[in-house]
Amino acid sequence: MINLFNEKKVVALLERLVNTPSPSGYTTDVMELISQQLTAIDVPFKKTNKGAIIATIEGENNDRHRLLTAHTDTLGAMVKEIKNDGRLKLSMIGGFNWNAVEGEYCQIHTAAGKVYSGTILMHQTTVHVYKNASSAERSVENIEVRIDEKAKDSNETRALGIEVGDFVSFEPRFEMTKSGFVKSRHLDDKASTALLIELIRSLIEHDVKLPNTTHFYISNNEEIGYGGNSNIPVETVEYIAVDMGAIGDGQTTDEYTVSICAKDSSGPYHNALTQQLVSLCKHENIPYKIDIYPYYSSDASAAIKAGFDVKHALFGPGIESSHALERTHIDSLKATAQLLRAYVESPMMD
Numbered sequence: 001m002i003n004l005f006n007e008k009k010v011v012a013l014l015e016r017l018v019n020t021p022s023p024s025g026y027t028t029d030v031m032e033l034i035s036q037q038l039t040a041i042d043v044p045f046k047k048t049n050k051g052a053i054i055a056t057i058e059g060e061n062n063d064r065h066r067l068l069t070a071h072t073d074t075l076g077a078m079v080k081e082i083k084n085d086g087r088l089k090l091s092m093i094g095g096f097n098w099n100a101v102e103g104e105y106c107q108i109h110t111a112a113g114k115v116y117s118g119t120i121l122m123h124q125t126t127v128h129v130y131k132n133a134s135s136a137e138r139s140v141e142n143i144e145v146r147i148d149e150k151a152k153d154s155n156e157t158r159a160l161g162i163e164v165g166d167f168v169s170f171e172p173r174f175e176m177t178k179s180g181f182v183k184s185r186h187l188d189d190k191a192s193t194a195l196l197i198e199l200i201r202s203l204i205e206h207d208v209k210l211p212n213t214t215h216f217y218i219s220n221n222e223e224i225g226y227g228g229n230s231n232i233p234v235e236t237v238e239y240i241a242v243d244m245g246a247i248g249d250g251q252t253t254d255e256y257t258v259s260i261c262a263k264d265s266s267g268p269y270h271n272a273l274t275q276q277l278v279s280l281c282k283h284e285n286i287p288y289k290i291d292i293y294p295y296y297s298s299d300a301s302a303a304i305k306a307g308f309d310v311k312h313a314l315f316g317p318g319i320e321s322s323h324a325l326e327r328t329h330i331d332s333l334k335a336t337a338q339l340l341r342a343y344v345e346s347p348m349m350d
Contacts, residue, residue, distance in 0.1 A: 005337040006198060007330060011176055013037070014194040018186045021107060021169035023076020023093045027051060027220040030072045034218050037197050041204050048231045053218045055200060059210035064348055065235040067215040067310075068340070069299045070192035070242045071222035074185070075323060077168040079108065080140070082158060086151035087144040088118070090168060094223035098138040100324035105171040106145060110161040118145045120170075173325070180330040181255070187326040191333060192242040192316050193218060199340050212348050219299055228299030229306035238273060238348065239310040241300035242340065244319035245332075246293040253318040255328050257287040258335040261314040264293040266301035270311040276349055277315055280342040287335050289318070315339060 022030035031051055038045050038055050045055035059065075075096050081089035088108070101120050108116045123142050124130035136142055145168065151157040174184040182191070196216050203210070215236070219227030222243075232239070245259025253259040260277050261269060274290075281288040300312040317332040 005334050006202070007334070009201070010194050010198050010333060010337070011182065011330070013197060014182065014191055015174050017072065017190040017194055018172040018174050018184045021109065022072050022074055022220070023167055023169050024073040024221055024223045025093065026076070026109060026167040026169070027073050031218070031220055034072065034193075034197065038200070041201050043200055043204060050230070051220050052227065052231065054231060055216040055218075057200070057203060057210055057214050057216075059212040059214060061212045061348070063235060064237045065213045065215060065233055066238045066240070066344065066348065067217055067232060067236045068196060068240045068242055068344070069217035069219055069228045070196045071189045071219040071227050071299060072193050073220045073223050073227065074188075074190070075223060076170060079162065079164050079166045079168065081164065082154045082162065083144065084154055086153050086157040087146055088157070088162070088168075089140065089144055090120075091140070094323070096323040098140070098143045101170055102138060102143065107169050108145065108147065108162055109167045109169065111163065111166060112161050114161050116147055116149060116160060116162065118147045121146055181327055182330065182333070183325070183327045185326060187319050187328055188244040188322055189222065189242075189316070191244070191319070191328060192336070195333060195337050195340060196242060199337065199344070203344070208345065210344055211346070214344055217299075222299050225297070226302055229302040229308075232303060232308050232310070236308070236310055239300050239303055239308070239312045240343065241298040241312070241314045242336070243298050243314060243316045244322060245289070245291060245316055246296055246322055247318050247320045251291055252289040253291045254289065254332075255318045255320055256331040256335075257289050257318060258315055258332065258339045259318045260288055260290050261293055262290055264296040264298065264301065264314070266297045266305070269300070269313050272349060273311045273313040276346075277313060277339065277343065280346060281339060284338060284342045286338045286342065287331070288339070
């Protein structure tokens with residue numbers, strides 16, 4: 001097999017993706033970036049009414065299809081309330097803890113297209129004033145956004161064009177270290193998205209003929225539970241979610257291998273398809289780990305819940321500190337890319 005992993009291209013695209021704000025519900029810009037990437041390599045694709053993108057490479061067998069998905073939407077927030085002092089209360093988009101974003105720089109995206117910078121802070125941050133600065137609960141009642149504008153009350157904030165319902169995105173802080181680590185918010189799931197786009201690019205550039213017609217579904221609502229549960233071609237037999245592997249106590253997943261999920265909170269993934277992925281790793285000498293993610297679901301499980309009759313599986317790079325300041329290693333990205341390549345070029349199981 002041709003080595004289709006180009007480290008520089010993957011990392012460069014990943015940096016562009018994470019630096020494009022895209023909390024769930026505010027993904028137009030990042031999906032336009034995906035459209036530009038696919039148009040440049042002349043891959044046919046269509047857009048769904050929900051704003052997702054499905055690119056297709058025709059294979060030798062056009063009766064039984066495969067589908068692989070990754071998602072571009074991220075965690076974020078919306079303006080819940082404009083306080084009397086001009087600061088903002090937030091409502092979460094996606095599942096994270098407030099302490100994971102406390103102290104982070106952010107952007108407020110107004111309905112009129114203006115963007116303002118700010119910082120997410122506890123109301124009781126100043127230790128010289130608030131005795132409970134360290135002990136106060138990190139909650140929706142205490143977390144607020146300090147806007148980098150002269151807005152001393154709610155009227156002055158509204159005069160900027162900021163209103164309830166405006167989206168708030170978090171500063172990603174992307175960095176690639178000399179030791180091969182990639183540090184950034186939103187590696188979930190923009191790391192997998194970059195890998196899928198670069199896989200498509202390499203398949204086209206090397207004129208690789210796939211055994212089965214394969215769809216690449218870039219979804220934009222996964223963090224809120226329904227990104228890839230519609231618009232699945234009826235010929236689809238196998239559905240692969242390419243998403244982050246969860247690292248922590250009791251987990252086998254690490255930052256240096258591809259993580260194959262056997263079960264998450266939605267239940268077991270299709271055992272035969274999961275074992276096929278394991279066999280591919282063994283045959284191709286791809287470093288891998290099998291794991292169970294206890295508090296997790298994916299676009300593949302969403303498709304099953306929506307009633308689609310498909311075999312579903314899940315794998316992806318191991319991501320440290322998910323839904324916070326995330327990190328992975330280039331070795332994990334490479335292993336995931338190798339399994340992606342091996343899978344799409346392998347015969348479909350009966």
